[in-house]
Amino acid sequence: MAEEDSVSKSFLRRHWEGYKEFWGERFSFLENYSRFIKRDKPLPSWSEADVEEFIASEPVHGPTLKTAREAAKFGAVGGLLGAVSTAGVTWKYSRSLHGTALSLGAGAVFGWTFGQEVANHWLQLYRMDTMASQVKFMEWWQNKVEGQS
Structure with a gap:
């Protein structure tokens, strides 16, 4: 049973990585804003x-x-x-x-x-x-x- 769990996790993990890569390519334009959004101290309004x-x-x-x-x-x-x-x-x-x-x-x-x-x-x-x-x-x-x- 533990062997099946590790296989299913790897199966799910593989597919999750695939989806993440797929959608990451399509929303790559969001990287333009990441340096303004992911800051330690946010910009004021x-x-x-x-x-x-x-x-x-x-x-x-x-x-x-x-x-x-x-x-x-x-x-x-x-x-x-x-x-x-x-x-x-x-x-x-x-x-x-x-x-x-x-x-x-x-x-x-x-x-x-x-x-x-x-x-x-x-x-x-x-x-x-x-x-x-x-x-x-x-x-x-x-x-x-x-x-x-």
Whole structure:
């Protein structure tokens, strides 16, 4: 019996390592942020004025970051419209409180996703490297907080 446990553990461990490697490759872009997230002392929060200062001071990445922040507004509006409309239709036709709550959540997720797609095309985000701009902002913020600017 102990022999079977060691074989099954190695089988599970082998598959776990495979899954970990598979998903690690697909989410490798998260390594861009690890130096800001996995710190001994976390970076303090920034304000809207700090973001505007970066946008004004950075001629390449500033406008891209500003556009990415505008895209977030599309997502928020889409999520709000999706949540309210689906919950309203559900309540009108079913008068089910739990169904309305579920449709509110699902409508918010679907609406946010649709809003992000609209923003992607409307603001032409597919032409920009928004992740590089976000990383540059984080580097700028880190340097400013640590007094290196």
